[in-house]
Amino acid sequence: GPPNPHSKDLKIDGVKDIIAVASGKGGVGKSTTAVNLAVSLANRCKLKVGLLDADVYGPSIPIMMKLEGKPQVTPERKMIPIENYGVRCMSMGSLVEEGAALVWRGPMVMKALEQMTRGVSWGTLDVLVVDMPPGTGDAQISISQRLQLSGALIVSTPQDVALMDARRGVKMFSQVNVPILGVLENMSYFKCPNCSESWHIFGKGGAQKTAEEMNMQFLGEIPLEVGIRSGSDEGVPIVVSHPDSVVSKAYGNVAEKV
Ligand code: ADP
Numbered sequence: 001g002p003p004n005p006h007s008k009d010l011k012i013d014g015v016k017d018i019i020a021v022a023s024g025k026g027g028v029g030k031s032t033t034a035v036n037l038a039v040s041l042a043n044r045c046k047l048k049v050g051l052l053d054a055d056v057y058g059p060s061i062p063i064m065m066k067l068e069g070k071p072q073v074t075p076e077r078k079m080i081p082i083e084n085y086g087v088r089c090m091s092m093g094s095l096v097e098e099g100a101a102l103v104w105r106g107p108m109v110m111k112a113l114e115q116m117t118r119g120v121s122w123g124t125l126d127v128l129v130v131d132m133p134p135g136t137g138d139a140q141i142s143i144s145q146r147l148q149l150s151g152a153l154i155v156s157t158p159q160d161v162a163l164m165d166a167r168r169g170v171k172m173f174s175q176v177n178v179p180i181l182g183v184l185e186n187m188s189y190f191k192c193p194n195c196s197e198s199w200h201i202f203g204k205g206g207a208q209k210t211a212e213e214m215n216m217q218f219l220g221e222i223p224l225e226v227g228i229r230s231g232s233d234e235g236v237p238i239v240v241s242h243p244d245s246v247v248s249k250a251y252g253n254v255a256e257k258v
Pocket residue numbers: 023025026027028029030031032033060134186187222223224225226228229230232233
């Protein structure tokens with residue numbers, strides 16, 4: 001569709017590409033993916049990387065990236081992103097008390113996002129990774145248009161309901177002319193530590209099939225793994241704590257493909 005003439009151009013000085021990590025529904029591992037992808041782009045691909053937590057209602061980046069304190073402000077009143085693991089981060093969770101943004105209406109959220117993008121001294125960035133809010137509604141459409149996304153990566157579990165929502169996400173991005181970079185399947189299987197058999201808890205091969213049906217690149221499978229969950233909870237992403245693990249290599253592959 002045509003760009004919204006009323007939307008302000010949020011193209012950010014010094015930022016080359018902006019890519020979104022999106023999902024049709026919550027809880028599929030979108031933020032975990034955004035974090036591990038951003039760190040991989042920085043450490044493995046040697047790019048200058050920023051990470052914007054656009055999930056204003058449920059910001060999880062400060063915990064997952066172990067961000068401490070509030071952003072400093074430059075004399076020009078721009079916020080300085082908090083850097084960790086080679087990634088410059090900006091999240092509502094670093095700006096307001098927990099839960100404070102929960103009651104905000106749409107316009108407030110868009111205003112906050114504007115400050116968290118153009119009101120930030122990012123420096124030069126090869127890529128800004130955006131952890132989108134879950135879902136495919138108005139908020140996601142506004143963000144996509146106002147950030148002038150270069151592309152979007154869709155995260156889904158192999159479960160049918162998640163894939164259905166993922167397809168809706170793909171349609172939403174195509175409506176606003178944002179190219180889909182590919183589909184990453186998360187929680188693809190669980191490898192039993194006792195018998196080393198793979199259990200396909202949420203179904204098998206669904207995301208790859210969906211990607212093929214919709215003519216999109218399939219970016220790979222990330223298993224359900226305790227280390228991924230604990231890395232997120234402890235603020236040390238698995239690509240930092242176990243850079244040579246199978247999973248970290250899979251994230252590295254995604255980083256190279258997008
Ligand atoms: P979303 O951003 O889609 O809501 P999160 O990235 O917050 O999802 O993930 C939801 C929960 O699932 C978190 O507790 C996270 O640590 C966990 N998680 C995500 N991906 C995996 C995985 N591959 N293996 C184990 N736990 C995971």
